[in-house]
Amino acid sequence: MIEVRTGVAVIGGGPVGLSAANLLGHLGISCALYEKNATTSFHPRGHVVNTRTMEILRMLGVADAVDAVSLPLERHAGIAFVTSLTGDEIGVIETRSNPEWARIERSQSPVFKRSCPQDRLEPVLREHAETCDGVSVRFGHTVTAVHQDGTGVTLDWTDSSGRTGRTRAKYLIAADGPRSSTRDAVGIEMEGRSIGQQIGIYFHADLWALVEDRPYLLWWIYNARTSGVLISLDGRSRWTYNFGYREDESRDDFTAERCLKILRAVIGDEDIPIEIQNIMPWRMQSRIADRFSQGRVFIAGDAAHPLPPTGGQGFNTGVADVHNLIWKLGLVLNKTAPEALLDSYNIERRPVAKFNVEQSARNALAMVERGLSGILANDSLLLANLEGPEGAENRGKLAEGIPEQRAHFDYPGQTFGFHYESSLITPDGTPVPAFSVTAYEPSARPGHRAPHMEIEGQVGRSLIDLFDYRGFTLLTGPDGNAWTAAGQLAAQDLGLPISCYAIGTDVAVNADEWCRLYGVSKDGAVLVRPDGHVAWRSAGAGTPDELRAAAACAIGRSAAEKPAEKGQLEGAG
């Protein structure tokens, strides 16, 4: 039997497990990832990489590679509702095609939300993880058993040639998907429900002549023969089409021949050559784990919260999970923080994931209510009478419900506006700002993502680029010099990396604008966690003790506690 020792083991080589491996590699934590499939996904299931995930990928140095294999930005300009690609238009939700929308998007982040099909995204993540020192990525390895004790986790695995092995790790991240056997093995229960069963067809067809002047990401299709959603993967010839089927039907009823007929009804043209690449049944679920960790095992991604794809939150929520968890694992492994810090993973992430599960289900049901579902229940009488001049009235009825669906497709508030509440965050007494899924109001209130500001004279460079995943960042106002000394003292005392930047001196951003956006005066300061969320802010001048206490809390230590005995990074190497 092969024996392996590592800092953190990861089960699952989907987008979440691969992101975890990259984040662990970034921190120099040794990691072994096990994926039972021989290769990354062939079927492009998910595709929307939201702006927050793109910021995380930028920090890891892979955003450019993801951009290069994404749907071109100019083809990602809105959502269409039609009877078929050659049929009648019912309505459109504009996004990037609207100049004001595009201006607001640019003001919120240095990166853009992208559509990068999962079969293109995963290889980028895998390749990058494989370049990280100390990271071992093992495809074709099935984990067969997981046991934990007081000092670590043991995994038994079998590789594709039948060899068996055992891996001993300090901690385990289970990103093993919606049917997670690890979750079951450690006794974590799920709550929620299944919403319906669907078929996804991945196909190639050159549809350029039909879409050239309509650069839409999604095409919702409604006609007598089919209703569902067509996803543009490259804007031209790679597509998926997803639709629901009745409980009394079987996935086996959807033969290649039947699927081809369905695709003809989607396109509305009998002659365009179509090559079906794959037919994949899937189930729309709205479920969440009762807790995200058990002892040394942490569940993330679909293992913790399989959610409806209506809103494109699936792997995005999972990437945010591991981004929240891994800096904490790093501080615990190098003994800067107590193990209790890891309890905050469940406390901080579960409410955010729960909101995303519920919002995704709301999006699906809002479509049903207005007869627009496509992938769930549909009014078959209405669908039978939608096309041609005689269908105009019915199309008008459907069109009335389209503006109400914006939260499904356009959600900057949901992407950036969520916040964490836990003992790691020192409240400053200010109220939670108004929250809207469709509009983002930047806020540096403790718990929120520290807002983006462009650095002057450096096109494309952002204030958020300063936030180092390896440590904390202290931003001080232009008259807040005293905070810098306090930050250095706290860093020394706690053995915690804290990088200090004086606004206006070290960082060329407009100081008045920074004070307004970050909610402090010129002698104020803001402490930002490795994951870019604000841990503490002082509206004005204060004492070094306040900052030291907040930094101690932010890593799960009490303000009065003496510094821990520092050791080597246990998982390193």
Ligand SMILES: Cc1cc2nc3c(=O)[nH]c(=O)nc-3n(C[C@H](O)[C@H](O)[C@H](O)COP(=O)(O)OP(=O)(O)OC[C@H]3O[C@@H](n4cnc5c(N)ncnc54)[C@H](O)[C@@H]3O)c2cc1C
């Ligand atoms: C039609 C559709 C559209 C979607 N659109 C989006 C979107 O736009 N944006 C978005 O964010 N999400 C989207 N999603 C959801 C997205 O596909 C999932 O959320 C995502 O795949 C979850 O990633 P994961 O890494 O958590 O799990 P998975 O991708 O399920 O990966 C889990 C991996 O674990 C492996 N595994 C399981 N057990 C073991 C074991 N014992 N040993 C070794 N390996 C194991 C599996 O083989 C699998 O590869 C969509 C989904 C669908 C169906």
